[in-house]
Amino acid sequence: MATVALLGNPNTGKTTLFNELTDKYAYVGNWTGVTVDKKMGTLRHTKIAVVDLPGVYSLNPITKDESVAIEYLLHGDPDLILNVTNASQLKRNLLLTIELLEFGTPVIIALNMIDDLNRTNVTYDLPTLAQRLHCQLKATNARNKKGVAQLRDDLVASLTELPPAAALHITYPTLVEQGITQAAKKLAAEHGMTPDFARWLTIQFMNQNQTIRAYAQAHDLKPLLQSAPFYDAQNFENQIFTTRLTFIEDTLAAARRQNTPTSQSELTNQIDRWVTHPLLGLPIFVVIFYLMFKLSFDWIGTPLSDGLNALVSGPISHGANSLLTSLGALPFLKSLIVDGVIAGVGGVLTFMPQIFVLFACISILEDSGYMARAALVTDRLMQMIGLNGKSFIPLIIGFGCNVTGIMATRTIEQPKERLITTLISPFMSCSARLPIYSLFVAAFFARNQALVVLSIYFLGIAVALIMAKVYQLVFKVKGNSNFMIELPQYHLPRPDIILQGTWDKGKGFVKKAGTIIFAGTVLIWLLSNLSFHGPVTDIDQSFAADLGRWLLPVFAPLGVGSWEIVSALLTGIMAKEVISSSMIILFHFTGRTALVATFANLFTPLSAYALLVFILLYIPCFSTLATIKAETGSTKWTIYSAVSSFIIAYGLAFLIYQIGSLFI
Incomplete structure (x- = not known):
């Protein structure tokens, strides 16, 4: 079966184009030697495989993704x-x-986001680019599906009908070219x-590509290995880069045509004056999240x-009870x-509606751009702590799931x-915590739910x-690494992309409901209905009650006075979503409405907020801990993450409750 490999810089719309070209989007195992999922599909209406590779700026890898x-x-x-x-962004x-x-x-070459280029004051003559680069170029806009069908046809034709084009040969400086020719012949x-x-x-080896140098070492490529000191001493790497950049500038200059910028391009610039402003950028970011x-x-x-809660706790629960009774x-x-x-x-x-609205x-x-x-604006803040905007991107992703x-x-x-x-990512409030936030803000902060949740985040x-x-x-850590990111034009979000992204x-939340949450629910039900002497009718005699009462003195300084809450918190280590279901079971309710009403007798607004802070920060779930182990390759850092997060969570919740009690 023929295979097409998708390669490109980050933020070029590669994944969107992949989704438009293929029938399906699948993760298939891991790449050999790296913990990065394969993403594969099949070109629509064909049997041609399409491999979606991670976005890279060059073939000289720096990160795990780029090495793929x-x-x-x-x-x-x-x-x-x-x-x-x-x-x-062709240069x-x-x-x-x-x-x-x-x-x-x-x-x-797919010139994607072609509409963004057409809105600027520059455009390019495609035949000139194709002639200078010795390959086919196709203009596309994957977001609006423009040129995608034609590109698909051209891919099929190139694999089945058209003769392949020759490799591009750029003429490098004399000494570099001589070295390339000699080594390549050998x-x-x-x-x-x-x-x-x-x-x-040879060119990649001269360019100090460490993966290629390891490949040469493994295959004992003496023509390259023996010449490495000479290549490095002559600074061939810089000469290669300079030659390529000159070639690109000459090629783009020959193909460049003047264009009249559109109002949307000007609108993007006007909006960016505000949202990326050194002083106003962060407040705007906060308002958007609010x-x-x-x-x-x-x-x-x-x-x-x-409405969904009324349906589950009413007709569905009562209907199931009646059906099971009739069946004996x-x-x-x-x-x-x-x-x-x-x-x-x-x-x-x-809680699905709240989570899906957030997503x-x-x-x-x-999709809007x-x-x-947001990454650019927060880069200034991240630089103060020795990181950069690239580190903030995983933190934003962590709002959905700490694992990803x-x-x-x-x-x-x-x-x-x-x-x-990696170590600070679990402090991001993932979607799994939203159900428990929702219960408490409904009980104690009904008029300021969004503000309280925003403060937690x-x-x-x-x-x-x-x-x-x-x-x-x-x-x-000394010095900061550089942060580069392309700022795309603003777009009106496309409904199908929003639905697919949501x-x-x-x-994952729905999948967890059928797996981890289901298992956790059954476990906590068993613990609340069994004791050392068998089934119990009084939950106060159950395993769950014994465990909760034993640990209750530890949580009392945080304002927790109910063993049911303590037992529910323990199940959160399995998955944070299970906390809500555990509370519903332990308090013997059929829905969240009665549970919210019960909280008024168990907490004050202060103790409720302290508990939310604890839930935000305490031990990551099993999936997150497993991911930390996989990404760091260290059990030590995994244990450290679990222990340190508990200490931080307990300490901060303790301070909030104890100091707050002096004034409230």
């Missing part, structure tokens, strides 16, 4: 490369393109390489959740299904910065930033 691209070219043997570029994007064109495998003669691959390998929480908790999410089900089994599964899992699912808001911010500005946020740290070049970001960010500064001092982010 070069490893795939060395070992994956694609039949065609589709190089996705941002049409309005930077073509640096990667040249490396791909020199490789020798046929290349088609590699072809002694190791049976094709001339194109031998030339490409509005996001207003939508999720006050205006849309909570009313929908209330054992009381133990009936209680498990009605009081355990339906009350617990169903109670958690009633829809995040998808809108991503604002998230890139930690996995996103792979894009951070410096190992110490990557470790710091930003408290998590503040703790993360403070700990990052501490780690910077402890790890002796579902991609939220389906």
Whole structure:
């Protein structure tokens, strides 16, 4: 089966184009040697495989993600490369393109986001670009599906009908060119390489590509290894870069045509004067997130959740109870299904509207182009603690799930910065905590739900930033790595992209409801209905009660006076979503409405807020801890994350409650 490899810089619309070109989007295992998922699909209406590789700026890898691209070219043997570029950022994007064109495998360049280019005062003559780059170029706009069908047809034709184009040969400075020619001839003669691959390998080796140098070492490529000191002494790396940049500038100058900028391009610049302003950027960021929480908790999410809760705790619960009674089900089994599964899992699912509204808001911010500005704005703040805006991106992703946020740290070049970001990521308030927030803000902060939840989220960010500064001092991180990001044009969010993005982010919550939350619900029901002497009718005699009462003195200084709350908190280590279902079961309620009313007798607004702070920061769930172990390769850091987060959570919640009690 023929294979097309998708390669391109980050933020070129590569994933959107992949989704438009293929019938399905799948994660298939891991790449050999790296913990990065394969993303594969099939070209629509064909049997041609499409491999979506991580976004990279060059084939000289710095991060784990970037190493996948070069490893795939060395070992994956694609039949065609589709190089996705941002049409309005060609000067930077073509640096990667040249490396791909020199490789020798046929290349088609997709000038994506072509509409953004057309709105500026510059455009390019495509035939001139194609002639100078010796490959096909196709203009596309994946967001609006423009040119996608034609690109698909051209991919099929290139694989089945058209002869492949020759590899691009740029003439480098005389000494460099002589070195390339000599080494390539020896590699072809002694190791049976094709001339194109031998030339490409030599150039990458001269360019101090460490993956290629390791490859040369492993295959004992003496023509390269013996010449390495000479290449480095002559600074061939800089000469190669300068030659490529000159080639790109000459190529773009020859193809450049003047254009009249559109009003949208001017509108983007006007908006950016405000949202990326040194002083106003952060306040605007805060206001945008506040509005996001207003939508999720006050205006849309909570009313929908209330309606769903009424359905689950009313007709569904009563109907299931009547059905099981008519079937003659054992009381133990009936209680498990009605009081355990339906009350617990169903109670958690009633929070779906709030979670999906929140994810829809995040998808809108991503598709509109604002998230890139958020990273830029926060870069100034991150620089103060020894990180940069690239570290803030995983933290933002962590609002959805800490697991994916930690996995996103792979894009951070410096190992110490990557470790710091990994350790502070669990302090980001993931969506799993939203159900428990919703219960408490409905009980104690009904008029200011969005504001209270926003304060919890930003408290998590503040703790993360403070700990990052501490780690910077402890790890002796000196200097900051550079942060580069392209700012795309603003777009009106596309409904289908918003729906797909919302579902991609939220389906994990639904999946957990059928797996981890279900298991946790059954476990807590069993613990609350069993003791050392067998089944119990009084929950105060159960395992859950014994465990909760034993640990209650530990949590009493935080304002917790109920063993049921303590037992529920323990299940949160399995998954934070289980806390809500555990409370519903332990208090013997069929829905969240009665639970909210009960909280008024168990907490004050102060103790409720202290508990929310504890839930925000305490031990990460099992999935997050497993991801920390996988990404750091260290059990030590995994244990440290669990212990340190508990200490920080307990200490901060203790201070809030004890100091607050002096004034309230």
